[in-house]
Each structure stands twice: as C-alpha cells, then as structure tokens.
Amino acid sequence: xxxxxxxxxxxxxxxxxxxxxxxxxxxxxxxxxxxxxxxxxxxxxxxxxxxxxxxxxxxxxxxxxxxxxxxxxxxxxxxxxxxxxxxxxxxxxxxxxxxxxxxxxxxxxxxxxxxxxxxxxxxxxxxxxxxxxxxxxxxxxxxxxxxxxxxxxxxxxxxxxxxxxxxxxxxxxxxxxxxxxxxxxxxxxxxxxxxxxxxxxxxxxxxxxxxxxxxxxxxxxxxxxxxxxxxxxxxxxxxxxxxxxxxxxxxxxxxxxxxxxxxxxxxxxxxxxxxxxxxxxxxxxxxxxxxxxxxxxxxxxxxxxxxxxxxxxxxxxxxxxxxxxxxxx
Numbered sequence: 001x002x003x004x005x006x007x008x009x010x011x012x013x014x015x016x017x018x019x020x021x022x023x024x025x026x027x028x029x030x031x032x033x034x035x036x037x038x039x040x041x042x043x044x045x046x047x048x049x050x051x052x053x054x055x056x057x058x059x060x061x062x063x064x065x066x067x068x069x070x071x072x073x074x075x076x077x078x079x080x081x082x083x084x085x086x087x088x089x090x091x092x093x094x095x096x097x098x099x100x101x102x103x104x105x106x107x108x109x110x111x112x113x114x115x116x117x118x119x120x121x122x123x124x125x126x127x128x129x130x131x132x133x134x135x136x137x138x139x140x141x142x143x144x145x146x147x148x149x150x151x152x153x154x155x156x157x158x159x160x161x162x163x164x165x166x167x168x169x170x171x172x173x174x175x176x177x178x179x180x181x182x183x184x185x186x187x188x189x190x191x192x193x194x195x196x197x198x199x200x201x202x203x204x205x206x207x208x209x210x211x212x213x214x215x216x217x218x219x220x221x222x223x224x225x226x227x228x229x230x231x232x233x234x235x236x237x238x239x240x241x242x243x244x245x246x247x248x249x250x251x252x253x254x255x256x257x258x259x260x261x262x263x264x265x266x267x268x269x270x271x272x273x274x275x276x277x278x279x280x281x282x283x284x285x286x287x288x289x290x291x292x293x294x295x296x297x298x299x300x301x302x303x304x305x306x307x308x309x310x311x312x313x314x315x316x317x318x319x320x321x322x323x324x325x326x327x328x329x
Contacts, residue, residue: 009036181319183326252291
C-alpha cells in the first residue's frame, strides 16, 4: 500500500516524501505545481499533476492506487496574501479540502495527517503555546487552516475519518545533502530572506520592529527544521495506522530566537556582514511565538534532530549557495 502526499512537490512536502522513500515506503505524490517544483519530487515516487479541487482527478487517483493514508500539504500559505485575497484561500484551502475529504470518504480512505499551523492560535495567551490554548486566528490563512481542522472533525463524526492536525511554527532548513531545499516566489520566510544578502540577491535584511518586549527588542520565533517536520508527519501517520485517536500536536523546538540572533548566526555561517535595517513593526506580528511540543514527543515519540540554530542555518545555506535560483537552474 502507498502513502499519498498532496503538495509533495512543495517545500515541506518534498522533504516528507524523501523521508518516506528513505524509510522504504511506497509513495504517490499529487501536486498542481503552482508553487511546487517537479524537480523536487523524489524519482521513486509516483507523480500525478492534479489540483485537489478536481474531484474527477482525485477519484481517478484513488481508484488506481492502493492508498493507506494521506498526508495533506496542498494549501496556500502566505499570511499577507491571505489578507489581500481571502477568497483565494477559502477556495484553495477550504474548498480543496472539502473535495479531498469527499473523495476519501467515497473510496474508503479514512486516515489523514494534515499540515496545520501555529497561525490557528492568533495572539498567544502564554509562551510556550499549548494545544489546549484558545484558537482565535488573526489572519485569513490561520482561519482557513482552523476551519480545515474542524471540517476533518465533523467528517470524522459523520464518516469515521481518522485525522491528526500538526500545528507547526517556523519551518526552515534544507535536506543536509543539499539535494532539495526551500524555494518560494515571493520568499517570505526569514532565514532564506537573510541568506539572499550573502547570495547577492538583496543588499540588506529588514528587521520589522526593534521595540518589542524581548531581550533585544526584535520578535522571537521557534524555528523547526524541515526534516524534523517530515519525521513528525510520518510518526503521525503511523500513529493513525496503529489505531491512534484523532489528535492535534504542536511542532516546535520549544526554544525561541530573536530576529537579531538569527541574523548573527547567519553572519557566522556565511562569513558575510549581512547589513540589517531597523524598520517599523508590521501589523499583527506577535512579540513571541514559541511552541510546547511535549505532547508530540510523548504521544508520537517525536525527537527533533536539528534543534541547534547554527545547524539549521548551515543546511539552509548549503542549499541556497548552491541553488541561488532555487529549482530554476
């Protein structure tokens, strides 16, 4: 039987496919390639170019393939864009998931691991954030992801779907051997933006807000390596295959780093001065976002291997310095 990875040509999806293949699993990838890259798909995975809003294409896939479980990354994920074009996010994220779940129910595929987000929490009540904390998203992206979680909950009640939602924090880093990595257009993640400076893609990096109530005035975030995220998705799928109940897990290292600290580490790794510009705060940026991932460690047996920030940045730099144009070279 195979694992179906939706969005398996994207950043986290491609790393999860690689981890599944390395573990000896049979993998089917489906991706519409709007933001993913065919070059990122592992050659041993069977590939379908399709959009999850296309019910006929999904039905065809489920009829042809023997799928034991689904890992769902296929969603739009830019916070700023979601506020400018919310209907795109409701169409791609919510409507797409509705079509997916309907096809799964029709074909008796009842296990799904869902790529959710820390954006479901909104402004945190406390740090570190627990899975039981209130969920009040402050942007449309987080709202659609939370609605996708609730769609799975009610599909479970009605049709016996078994699901895990993984709410993760700042995904970063790249495959240590440099074969696949992060490539977004436009890029919005801090570490690749910083690394564009030593790569000659920008003159400096902007620090949005230097007056936060943190140790150096810049925002604190929890950075989690993409390979650790990949391992968590596989553990979550195996948890469901072994009869685990519906669940939600945070994924993070439980350690926060400021923007200044990340820039300093990047300077150390690259040997470049990386000029930084102090800019006004951006609306909606919480001072601190740090996860408690004790539940994932305890229940899933998750053990992140790339908790050190320098190691994370080194893997990212290894990818970006050798692929300055991402998969476009």
